[in-house]
Amino acid sequence: MSIVLSAQNLHKSYAGQKVVDGVSITLNKGECYGLLGPNGAGKTTTLRLLLGLIEPEDGHLSILNLAVPRHAREARLRIGVVPQMDNLDPDFTVAENLLVYGRYFGMPDGEIEARIPALLEFANLAHKRDVKIPTLSGGMKRRLTLARALVNDPDIIFLDEPTTGLDPQARHLIWQRLRELTQQGKTLLLTTHFMDEAERLCHRLAILDQGRMVAEDTPRKLIAQHIEPMVVEVFGEQVEAWAQGHAAHYAHRFEVSGETAFCYVEDTQPLLAHLKEQGGLRYLYRPANLEDVFLKLTGREMRE
């Protein structure tokens, strides 16, 4: 596999506070790589460093064999970006947005015009070609932003929370399109705080917390390495008392959050048998997932 992006030990701080603290990422061609982390973990700052928009205090970064930020301009010629906040041009139609954006890459109008039908087809927006931006739905705007990121036929695409605020139908359509892009050999770098999104899409992912990478692997391996295979969630008003008295006996690890106890176990049977005999407690059991790993590594405290 060929390496398209290599970031080693990036550091960035604002006003003495470390925002990115020793992040290292290597992207292989054709993979989808996820950056997960709570708000303020440094995901967006990492993307801005990779784009060469801000300078790291320390670290090495090369994209498609170009040193960044020194050659950031040349690197950005071959990168597409889907930003977190919508920044389509509200005065323009759908097609004009693509045309004007393509010009920033130095593409001649004829070349952009030739690409527009396929881009609109990809975004399911062929019927909206001459419609102004304010009349589009949130999902349509995201799809157009994705199409806009492809106008220069980039090798690498950065997506900063591409499905935040979308309904399930719109999210599924975006996911399908992102899979098509990796099948075409594009490399994706995605930030998200939706664990199901990361688990479905990402070949590999890193969990960021307070600017540091706390884990990196395939979703499956992260779950296998960091957490017991099964989770039993116990609910009820007396759950706190029950957990203090019994949970440690049946579970490797347990956490109480509000009126729920999360019990992490190898084998669910002894705990389920015990719970059947308890009155006033409800419960469910399921395989451990990425969210369990995420919460174990980054904690349950709010980050604001």
Added chain:
Amino acid sequence: MASHHFSPPRLSLRFIPIWRRHFLVWRKVAATSIIGHIADPMIYLLGLGYGLGSLLPQMGGTSYMVFLAAGTVCYSTMNSASFEALYSGFARMHEQRTWEAIMNTPVTLDDIVLSEILWAASKSLLSGMAVLGVIWLLGLSGSPLSLWLIPLSLLIGLCFAALGLVMTALAPSYDFFMYYFTLVITPMMLLCGVFFPVAQLPPLWQNVASALPLTHAVDIARPLMSGALPPDMLLHVAVLLGYTLFGFYVSLVLFRRRLSQ
């Protein structure tokens, strides 16, 4: 502020697609925009020109209307560039996040700031031509030298666009611009010889006026309008260019700082 914020501007031709973007937006509202460029200066020119002009038979050796015509070209081009650099520039930088979208492409912030100045100056050029056209139609000037007011409009535009962008770079919100218009633009209109000669001011204020860019613009425009070559023309042009370069560099440093947060 990091040291690389102070590096000299790196200019490239990549400002052109941004200028074309602004032009495409403007084309959609061109008719109302041109009416706006003409209506406001004409109301002042005709209102003050006929009203005050009937009381003041002569000013600076010409009729008051002709005197006022040159000042009107200067302050209306100043206003066009200032409004564009402040309100529209702020909308593109802050509200619509247009700059953010552009910076994700091979275009840099330096290109963007250059394009903002050139675009605002383009609007001044248009505004200057529109006002000059009406002045010719009214027969207030017939000298071929008055054609030089067209490139002068561009120069005034560059100057006030660059100065205005310094405010845009500092502005937390649109309300901030009120200070600039009330404390800078309006006093300049009154001090710089637009409505009456600077020589009418007390000596202290004459000195203040001589440091302000609009005074130098008016000093070029007024003789040209009545068919004479302005004295000290190179000095006046140099002052306007100096303010342009100062505004461009300071605004660029401030934008670099603001957008790297």
